[in-house]
Amino acid sequence: MxxxxxxxxxxxxxxxxxxxxxxxxxxxxxxxxxxxxxxxxxPAYRGADGERRVTPMTVSELLRSPAARQRYWARAYTGWPRFAAAExxxxxxxxxxxxxxxxxxxxxxxxxxxxxxxxxxxxxxxxxGSLSYVVCADCGERYAREVVDEWLAGANPHFDREISGQVRPDGDVVLTDEQVAGFRIAACVVCRSDRLKPDVVMFGExxxxxxxxxxxxxxxxxxxxxxxxxxxxxxxxxxxxxxxxxxxxxxxxxxxxxxxxxxxxxxxxxxxxxxxxxxxxxxxxx
Ligand SMILES: [Zn+2]
Known part of the structure; x- marks a missing residue:
């Protein structure tokens, strides 16, 4: 070489x-x-040494636990405007x-x-995959991320998404438990399931x-x-x-x-x- x-x-x-x-x-x-x-x-997932800097949420964690979904979507909602603004x-x-x-x-x-x-x-x-889309894990309906973002904004009118913190490569921002508490997640309009996931290959997929x-x-x-x-x-x-x-x-x-x-x-x-x-x-x- x-x-x-x-x-x-x-x-x-x-x-x-x-x-x-x-x-x-x-x-x-x-x-x-x-x-x-x-x-x-x-930012990249790994440093120049090849070591992973962050541990992403697994798909099974996201789909199994309402608390994990609340954490994921609160972080993702906070990170999305910054991620979407990248050029x-x-x-x-x-x-x-x-x-x-x-x-x-x-x-x-x-x-x-x-x-x-x-x-x-x-x-x-x-x-x-692409963070620009969200899929329902139960009925398979696919939504533009902007649409889900509007649902989340409507459900969380008092949530401060200007919280400081750097966006991560999977588009979210790390939040404390206190910041996540009270965040309301959105549901699929077709089947009413709240098991929505980003249309990306998550850790474990x-x-x-x-x-x-x-x-x-x-x-x-x-x-x-x-x-x-x-x-x-x-x-x-x-x-x-x-x-x-x-x-x-x-x-x-x-x-x-x-x-x-x-x-x-x-x-x-x-x-x-x-x-x-x-x-x-x-x-x-x-
Ligand atoms: Zn659905």
């Missing part, structure tokens, strides 16, 4: 040239993680630009923030098979896999790097810190995503 830990890729010309050559060759499949959205103000950064724009240049095909993202699409990317597969298979096919159609801002610590993303390596498809990565797939990656640049991707676009377009 070629590795650069320098923030300035130009200081490692051999490595940089190899990355440019791979992307310029076209038919690149891109796989992105939380690292591409940190410059938009959405694409240079990294997202660069990925869309690489598609415009005809070099990148499918974008597989582990993120639930919709920022690739906001930046103009097409053919985006949201591996872990798996990505559905048709989505996984479509991603494997996208990798198979590609001449290279470019991993952006992911430590690949969870199998949902790691398996695509492993699959590419097995099939002899080169794997490149721009990310911070260690990844689970370091031994599978052919070219790795450890550098900030936005500036590095902007420079990559300039280099391949030249």
């Amino acid at each position: 070629l590795t650069s830990t320098t923030p300035d890729p130009a200081l490692a010309p051999g490595l940089w040239d190899e990355l440019v050559r791979l992307v310029r060759g076209g038919d690149v499949c891109v796989l992105t993680g939380a690292g591409i959205s940190t410059e938009s103000g959405i 694409p950064n240079d990294g997202h724009r660069a990925v869309a630009r690489l598609q415009d240049l005809g070099l990148v095909g499918t974008v597989i993202t582990q993120n639930v923030d919709g920022l690739h699409q906001q930046a103009g990317a097409r053919d985006v597969t949201e591996l872990h 798996s990505v559905v098979r048709p989505v996984v298979d479509a991603c494997f096919e996208a990798v198979d159609r590609s001449r290279a896999l470019l991993v952006l801002g992911s430590s690949l610590m969870v199998m949902s993303g790691y398996r695509f790097a492993r699959h590419a390596a097995r099939e002899g498809i080169p794997v490149a990565a721009i990310t911070h810190g260690v990844t689970r797939a370091d031994d599978l990656i052919d070219v790795k640049v450890d550098a900030p995503l936005g500036p590095t991707l902007r420079r990559l676009v300039e280099a391949v377009a030249a």
Whole structure:
């Protein structure tokens, strides 16, 4: 593996040239993680050491316990305006630009923030779903998040959602038990169940098979896999790097810190995503 830990890729010309050559060759499949959205103000789940910083709520906890649902939705309601206000950064724009240049095909993202699409990317597969939707666990009805947000606002006219605290990658803000107490959760208007969940793959859930298979096919159609801002610590993303390596498809990565797939990656640049991707676009377009 070629590795650069320098923030300035130009200081490692051999490595940089190899990355440019791979992307310029076209038919690149891109796989992105939380690292591409940190410059938009959405923090990553893990530090550069690969350790998890926060423990997400499991789906079974959410669906089993009314108290867990109250906690989840109070936090999510507080975090939503901040999460929804996040805007694409240079990294997202660069990925869309690489598609415009005809070099990148499918974008597989582990993120639930919709920022690739906001930046103009097409053919985006949201591996872990989208926080823009909410589903009823009992009847399967699907709602736009804005609609559920209005229900929650109506049910909680005195709740202070300006509470300070940083939004987390899953879109919520940590609150104390006192802050959560009294929060009223919303119910599905079709079946009246209050077992509403975000339309994302929560901790304890798996990505559905048709989505996984479509991603494997996208990798198979590609001449290279470019991993952006992911430590690949969870199998949902790691398996695509492993699959590419097995099939002899080169794997490149721009990310911070260690990844689970370091031994599978052919070219790795450890550098900030936005500036590095902007420079990559300039280099391949030249
Ligand atoms: Zn329902």
